[in-house]
Amino acid sequence: MHRRKQASPTETSDHLEDEAIQTKVTAPTSPSLSSSSWTGTIVSGLVWSIVLFFGASYLITESWTWGYRGKWTNIHTYIPTKELVFSEEQLLKYDGSNPNLPIYLAIDGDVFDVTEGAGWYALGGSYHHFAGRDAARAYVTGCFQDDLTHDLRGLSEAQLKGVDHWKKFYANHHTYHKVGRVMHPPIDPHSPLPKPCDKGRPQKPNRS
Numbered sequence: 001m002h003r004r005k006q007a008s009p010t011e012t013s014d015h016l017e018d019e020a021i022q023t024k025v026t027a028p029t030s031p032s033l034s035s036s037s038w039t040g041t042i043v044s045g046l047v048w049s050i051v052l053f054f055g056a057s058y059l060i061t062e063s064w065t066w067g068y069r070g071k072w073t074n075i076h077t078y079i080p081t082k083e084l085v086f087s088e089e090q091l092l093k094y095d096g097s098n099p100n101l102p103i104y105l106a107i108d109g110d111v112f113d114v115t116e117g118a119g120w121y122a123l124g125g126s127y128h129h130f131a132g133r134d135a136a137r138a139y140v141t142g143c144f145q146d147d148l149t150h151d152l153r154g155l156s157e158a159q160l161k162g163v164d165h166w167k168k169f170y171a172n173h174h175t176y177h178k179v180g181r182v183m184h185p186p187i188d189p190h191s192p193l194p195k196p197c198d199k200g201r202p203q204k205p206n207r208s
């Protein structure tokens with residue numbers, strides 16, 4: 001029968017010391033190590049979620065962003081730029097007739113770069129009359145000859161909402177972006193209101 005050898009007092013204390021040293025060496029990892037492994041798990045979880053989000057979007061909608069195109073897919077949203085201030089004369093230079101310059105248009109004071117829409121706004125485009133100026137009024141009256149002005153006096157609530165709608169159209173576009181403001185000389189409140197326009201182009205029907 002195997003008998004366990006009785007350890008001498010010195011041997012026992014040596015053994016205990018050894019154990020203590022071993023315990024020290026193999027002691028559970030420090031708090032910083034365990035928190036870094038948590039961080040690793042969270043980061044890899046996030047990376048996988050992002051890959052799955054965009055991958056599934058591409059497989060289902062053939063677009064990386066679930067079919068969304070707008071301000072948040074516009075690279076300019078993420079590039080901080082200083083806003084420019086234009087006079088009406090300065091803005092006119094960017095009306096799309098010079099192919100070497102960007103195309104700018106304004107609506108209710110806000111100036112947008114619409115160079116990406118040159119097909120509409122350059123010389124010969126169907127909406128060239130909007131380029132290089134603030135023709136906010138014409139957007140809602142459809143009078144593309146007589147109402148190329150920023151003067152919104154006399155418009156109905158619904159028409160003012162229409163102006164706001166077009167402003168948002170440019171501000172939230174997936175390729176256009178705001179570049180600054182145009183400074184208009186103040187409108188004399190006693191000057192006559194723009195003539196009512198009855199032969200304007202009707203508003204574009206909604207897509208839906």
Ligand code: HEM
Nearest residue numbers: 114117120127130138139140141142143201202203204205
């Ligand atoms: C007050 C009336 C209207 C205004 C102010 C207006 C304005 C505009 C503008 C600014 C664009 C260019 C959009 C861009 O930059 O991408 C555009 C595009 C277009 N417009 Fe008009 N429009 C009007 C009426 C109409 C009408 C009556 C029709 C047709 C019956 C029409 C048909 C189109 C089409 C087909 C496009 C291009 C496709 C699109 O982006 O929807 N528009 N319009």
